[in-house]
Amino acid sequence: MSLSQHQRTLLCAAPQSRADYESAMKTAVEAVSNWLSEEKMYTGGSIRQLRSEIQFEPTAQGLGLPETLSRLNHLFLSKSLKVHHPHSLAHLHCPTMVASQVAEVLINATNQSMDSWDQSPVGSLMEVQLIDWLRQKVGYGKGTAGVFTSGGTQSNLMGVLLARDACVAKHWQNDDGTEWSVQRDGLPADALKRVKVVCSENAHFSVQKNMAMMGMGFQSVVTVPCDELGQMDIGALNQKLSELKQSDKLVACIVATAGTTDAGAIDGLPEIRQAADSVGAWVHVDAAWGGALLLSPKYCSKLQGIELADSITLDFHKHFFQSISCGAFLLKDERNFRFMHYEAEYLNSAYDEEHGVPNLVSKSLQTTRRFDALKLWFTLEALGENLYASMIEHGVDLSQEVAQFIREQDDFELLVNPQFASVLFRVRPKDYPIEFLDNLNQNVADSLFAQGEANIGVTKVNGVQSLKMTLLSPIATLDNVQKLLAQVRAQANQIGDAVKNGTYQPVID
Ligand SMILES: *Cc1c(COP(=O)(O)O)cnc(C)c1O
Numbered sequence: 001m002s003l004s005q006h007q008r009t010l011l012c013a014a015p016q017s018r019a020d021y022e023s024a025m026k027t028a029v030e031a032v033s034n035w036l037s038e039e040k041m042y043t044g045g046s047i048r049q050l051r052s053e054i055q056f057e058p059t060a061q062g063l064g065l066p067e068t069l070s071r072l073n074h075l076f077l078s079k080s081l082k083v084h085h086p087h088s089l090a091h092l093h094c095p096t097m098v099a100s101q102v103a104e105v106l107i108n109a110t111n112q113s114m115d116s117w118d119q120s121p122v123g124s125l126m127e128v129q130l131i132d133w134l135r136q137k138v139g140y141g142k143g144t145a146g147v148f149t150s151g152g153t154q155s156n157l158m159g160v161l162l163a164r165d166a167c168v169a170k171h172w173q174n175d176d177g178t179e180w181s182v183q184r185d186g187l188p189a190d191a192l193k194r195v196k197v198v199c200s201e202n203a204h205f206s207v208q209k210n211m212a213m214m215g216m217g218f219q220s221v222v223t224v225p226c227d228e229l230g231q232m233d234i235g236a237l238n239q240k241l242s243e244l245k246q247s248d249k250l251v252a253c254i255v256a257t258a259g260t261t262d263a264g265a266i267d268g269l270p271e272i273r274q275a276a277d278s279v280g281a282w283v284h285v286d287a288a289w290g291g292a293l294l295l296s297p298k299y300c301s302k303l304q305g306i307e308l309a310d311s312i313t314l315d316f317h318k319h320f321f322q323s324i325s326c327g328a329f330l331l332k333d334e335r336n337f338r339f340m341h342y343e344a345e346y347l348n349s350a351y352d353e354e355h356g357v358p359n360l361v362s363k364s365l366q367t368t369r370r371f372d373a374l375k376l377w378f379t380l381e382a383l384g385e386n387l388y389a390s391m392i393e394h395g396v397d398l399s400q401e402v403a404q405f406i407r408e409q410d411d412f413e414l415l416v417n418p419q420f421a422s423v424l425f426r427v428r429p430k431d432y433p434i435e436f437l438d439n440l441n442q443n444v445a446d447s448l449f450a451q452g453e454a455n456i457g458v459t460k461v462n463g464v465q466s467l468k469m470t471l472l473s474p475i476a477t478l479d480n481v482q483k484l485l486a487q488v489r490a491q492a493n494q495i496g497d498a499v500k501n502g503t504y505q506p507v508i509d
Pocket of ligand 1: 092150151152153154156204206257259260261286287288289315327
């Protein structure tokens with residue numbers, strides 16, 4: 001192979017490389033634009049159909065860029081789920097901003113890495129400024145304690161990790177009387193049984209997963225029941241805390257959720273802070289979803305008390321409409337980063353740190369890391385805060401309208417009064433046997449997906465199978481949702497008739 005071929009293939013200064021890049025990017029962008037213009041939410045069909053069509057076929061010669069692009073347009077792009085479709089509302093999975101997409105072009109092409117200043121000279125300084133801005137938004141005040149992450153799971157891991165290690169440092173000592181370092185010495189033998197993390201039963205499963213990864217096991221997580229809106233029951237929390245105290249347990253952290261994944265419930269943050277203070281615990285607020293309300297003058301009061309937390313999870317690839325991945329972790333007191341500090345001579349030497357070089361590797365669980373912060377920066381500057389806020393508020397307002405509409409229907413049942421931007425409900429045709437309702441709701445969602453009509457969520461609410469509409473989309477309307485509900489109703493009736501006649505076949509088989 002010749003050097004010129006290498007030059008042409010790599011993104012670099014060679015004129016052929018730049019020409020190929022421009023032309024292939026243009027074709028790719030046109031293909032995306034065509035795909036966007038198609039109306040149907042999804043055209044891939046069932047898992048079985050897809051599996052039979054998807055074949056990985058690398059060759060010794062290679063197909064070249066244009067042909068591979070055309071092949072993958074057909075194989076991947078044309079059959080991908082359209083996350084911008086108003087009927088794609090199963091998950092906290094957002095349509096993305098044009099600004100975010102443009103920023104991605106710059107992020108990918110420059111391929112900066114955030115782990116040391118010399119790998120992202122401008123990017124490092126920009127990320128630090130954005131962290132400072134986010135800190136002021138949550139009410140922490142100016143500062144640099146925070147970092148962009150791959151998302152909510154990683155940010156939550158940082159929260160519980162720092163909280164646990166701070167708890168051990170406070171309660172255990174070395175023989176010479178200095179504080180115990182979990183980072184250096186691992187966990188003290190009796191910490192495994194004594195140290196607990198408390199969250200509501202609706203908190204995100206990453207709390208359990210992260211504690212397991214930290215060697216504490218699921219057993220270290222104590223869950224508190226919720227009230228009828230899905231918020232942590234504060235009476236039950238105080239009860240649990242006093243039981244834990246009596247059995248000589250140490251509560252390292254209370255994880256409060258601002259926007260639970262299903263109901264969108266926002267826990268009482270000031271009350272949780274107060275309860276945590278009574279046992280000396282850290283408060284981590286998982287605002288992966290609800291954090292978007294920080295931008296909304298109309299609804300930001302729902303997050304009252306977030307500034308009292310010791311650490312916060314924000315996720316921009318949810319209700320902030322950024323492309324995946326884009327999240328952040330904010331820490332109130334910078335000194336607590338010491339529990340994960342590690343000095344690598346080649347990245348963040350003591351020399352650099354003394355001279356104020358922002359080597360962000362000290363604040364991150366990752367080493368090589370994308371400059372995802374640019375997407376949020378780009379969007380905020382391009383749109384301005386007012387338009388951004390109104391796009392976020394749209395889902396909250398729409399959820400109220402949809403909930404009211406569902407209350408007025410005889411054959412739909414609203415399962416939770418929405419606090420935020422999701423609606424939990426089920427279809428319940430007249431005289432349908434109650435013991436088959438769970439199955440019916442699951443089957444309705446499965447059929448609508450296989451037909452490419454809608455992606456509706458399925459979850460459990462107080463033991464019953466519930467349908468879920470996550471109304472993030474700033475372009476969804478009450479009319480869109482009413483049309484979707486009419487399809488849900490028609491599908492339920494059709495399945496009901498088929499079951500009665502003994503001709504029903506579930507699509508998942
Ligand atoms: C989505 C979500 C997470 C996980 O975030 P990822 O970005 O998917 O890792 C954590 N907590 C809550 C409340 C969430 O909704």
